[in-house]
Amino acid sequence: MRRSGIRQTLHEIRDTGAVIWWRFFDWLAVVSWKKLLLVSLLALVLAGILQHPMPVLMLIIASFIIKVVAGGKRRAELTAGEATKRAETEQLERTVVEARMEALQAQIEPHFLFNTLASIDQLIQTDPKRASEMQKSLIRYLRSAMPQMREGSRPTLGQQLNLSSAFLEIMAIRMEERLRPVVNVPEGLKSAVFPPMMLQTLVENSIKHGLEPKAEGGTLEISAEIVDGQLAVHVRDDGKGFAPKAEGGVGLANIRQRLQAMYKGRAELIISVPPVGGTCATIKVPYEVSRDAAT
Amino acid sequence: MPTKATPTAVVADDERLMRDQLVTALNDAWPELAIVGQASNGREAIAMVRSLDADIVFLDIRMPELDGIQAAQALAGATHVVFVTAHDQFAIDAFQQGAVDYLLKPAEPERVALTCQRLRERLQHKPDPMNDLLAQLSQRLGSGTVKPREYIRWVQASVGANLRVIPTTDILFFRAEDKYVRVQTKSFEALIRKPIKELIDELDPDEFWQIHRATVVRVDAVEQVSRNFRGHQVVHVKGSTEKLEVSRTFNNLFKQM
Numbered sequence: 001m002r003r004s005g006i007r008q009t010l011h012e013i014r015d016t017g018a019v020i021w022w023r024f025f026d027w028l029a030v031v032s033w034k035k036l037l038l039v040s041l042l043a044l045v046l047a048g049i050l051q052h053p054m055p056v057l058m059l060i061i062a063s064f065i066i067k068v069v070a071g072g073k074r075r076a077e078l079t080a081g082e083a084t085k086r087a088e089t090e091q092l093e094r095t096v097v098e099a100r101m102e103a104l105q106a107q108i109e110p111h112f113l114f115n116t117l118a119s120i121d122q123l124i125q126t127d128p129k130r131a132s133e134m135q136k137s138l139i140r141y142l143r144s145a146m147p148q149m150r151e152g153s154r155p156t157l158g159q160q161l162n163l164s165s166a167f168l169e170i171m172a173i174r175m176e177e178r179l180r181p182v183v184n185v186p187e188g189l190k191s192a193v194f195p196p197m198m199l200q201t202l203v204e205n206s207i208k209h210g211l212e213p214k215a216e217g218g219t220l221e222i223s224a225e226i227v228d229g230q231l232a233v234h235v236r237d238d239g240k241g242f243a244p245k246a247e248g249g250v251g252l253a254n255i256r257q258r259l260q261a262m263y264k265g266r267a268e269l270i271i272s273v274p275p276v277g278g279t280c281a282t283i284k285v286p287y288e289v290s291r292d293a294a295t
Numbered sequence: 296m297p298t299k300a301t302p303t304a305v306v307a308d309d310e311r312l313m314r315d316q317l318v319t320a321l322n323d324a325w326p327e328l329a330i331v332g333q334a335s336n337g338r339e340a341i342a343m344v345r346s347l348d349a350d351i352v353f354l355d356i357r358m359p360e361l362d363g364i365q366a367a368q369a370l371a372g373a374t375h376v377v378f379v380t381a382h383d384q385f386a387i388d389a390f391q392q393g394a395v396d397y398l399l400k401p402a403e404p405e406r407v408a409l410t411c412q413r414l415r416e417r418l419q420h421k422p423d424p425m426n427d428l429l430a431q432l433s434q435r436l437g438s439g440t441v442k443p444r445e446y447i448r449w450v451q452a453s454v455g456a457n458l459r460v461i462p463t464t465d466i467l468f469f470r471a472e473d474k475y476v477r478v479q480t481k482s483f484e485a486l487i488r489k490p491i492k493e494l495i496d497e498l499d500p501d502e503f504w505q506i507h508r509a510t511v512v513r514v515d516a517v518e519q520v521s522r523n524f525r526g527h528q529v530v531h532v533k534g535s536t537e538k539l540e541v542s543r544t545f546n547n548l549f550k551q552m
Contacts, residue, residue, distance in 0.1 A: 014524040111357075114381035115310070118401035122316035174310050212309070213359045215336050242449055242460045253462070268482075271460035273451060279460070 029074035141166035156290045158190030160199040178217025185224040193288045201251040202235040202281045210239025231287040238278035305332040307340035308355035320402040325411040337361025341369045356380045364433045372424035446499035452478045452485035467516045467532045471509035481534040506541040520549045
């Protein structure tokens with residue numbers, strides 16, 4: 001046991017040595033010749049005072065050789081590393097633009113629109129009152145989906161809820177008893193700032209992957225709360241649950257990227273499995289009240 | 296194939312309003328056609344067509360349990376199929392190439408009349424099993440039974456008392472520890488109660504590499520590979536300070552690096 005302890009210590013020393021050596025190597029690669037000469041001279045003088053000039057002289061010569069032979073390659077590697085970092089930032093910026101474009105396109109799924117119009121068509125003949133209700137919900141949905149991407153506006157949770165509840169009203173007429181929507185958001189939280197088209201993506205995912213594939217359907221609940229100064233918005237369903245091989249991650253990946261770009265690590269999207277089954281998606285963002293919260 | 300005195304049909308759609316709409320349109324266009332059953336998913340549709348021996352089935356493409364394409368595959372050759380869809384451009388393209396008929400929602404009277412006209416002719420012949428078309432459709436729609444090997448994109452793992460669903464793209468590495476496999480992401484760790492061997496089978500080998508009996512690392516996350524004091528390769532991962540040893544068996548993975 002003791003022996004292994006000593007071995008451990010020796011290994012650690014070796015590791016540290018390696019780290020220091022690589023730092024020295026990096027420095028050697030990027031430092032200018034002028035500076036290297038100056039430092040060498042100083043070291044030599046210092047070593048002379050200490051009366052051990054030989055090892056230092058050897059080290060200096062070795063350094064020169066290393067700089068000539070390997071310096072160029074190492075310097076290239078370091079520059080490449082920096083370039084990669086810069087590229088990553090640019091990539092992130094590009095992702096934001098792309099995400100915005102995608103969100104714009106994904107706003108109104110044609111399949112949803114055509115199915116809804118077909119349902120209204122049927123209701124006009126059989127139940128005109130319901131047809132009119134459904135049409136009003138559709139108008140409300142389209143209206144609140146339109147200005148989502150307006151630059152500079154800071155959408156509130158209330159606006160997002162408006163959109164999603166219009167969508168849920170339509171889906172509830174279409175899916176009948178197979179969809180039971182519940183909205184459980186305190187009035188006071190509706191003025192909180194919340195990014196656009198995220199709640200709606202979660203709601204659509206829940207229906208598409210959770211409830212529609214389940215013959216008997218189920219409940220979909222939107223709720224919101226403040227947790228440790230953060231606004232947490234949940235979309236929970238007791239549907240089919242998350243398929244580990246499901247493709248449906250595009251919308252979720254899009255939300256993650258947008259959160260990262262907007263809040264730089266102060267926001268997150270969490271997917272979990274409630275004890276009763278189904279799926280719960282939670283978006284946490286810093287809690288902030290919108291100044292023009294009147295709407 | 297002898298036709299019955301009255302031709303019979305089953306209508307399948309997961310939304311009742313859509314079924315009603317189609318039934319109304321069919322009644323107007325072809326009063327003699329008896330709608331003997333209405334199904335709300337693919338499985339029900341198959342059972343109804345078989346038990347009622349229906350001549351025709353109208354299948355919505357997107358349905359729970361089994362979708363329209365899967366139901367058509369199960370019923371191939373046994374009944375005449377008409378697909379119904381609101382908007383699936385790829386499916387519509389495929390229909391136009393094949394001999395199969397389809398209707399768009401909401402069903403327009405003229406279009407339904409045309410379909411009924413064609414069906415009257417088709418009823419004189421044996422139903423076409425449409426093998427090629429269905430295979431093509433199921434591939435495009437991602438349904439059906441024959442699929443290329445698929446790998447998991449999400450893992451379920453516990454974080455404290457919660458069960459989280461984590462996209463594999465967030466995972467830096469998996470490490471087998473005692474009875475658990477630890478899942479490490481940039482910001483947290485989670486546990487899976489499953490042997491790492493089983494997990495390795497489910498992961499995409501282009502996405503994750505096994506580098507040790509107990510370690511699987513995300514290829515994209517590998518920052519550099521160095522050697523430790525014992526001459527073993529050690530993997531450094533972006534976003535974690537942990538260093539992962541590569542066992543000799545997997546040494547050749549990083550030969551080029």
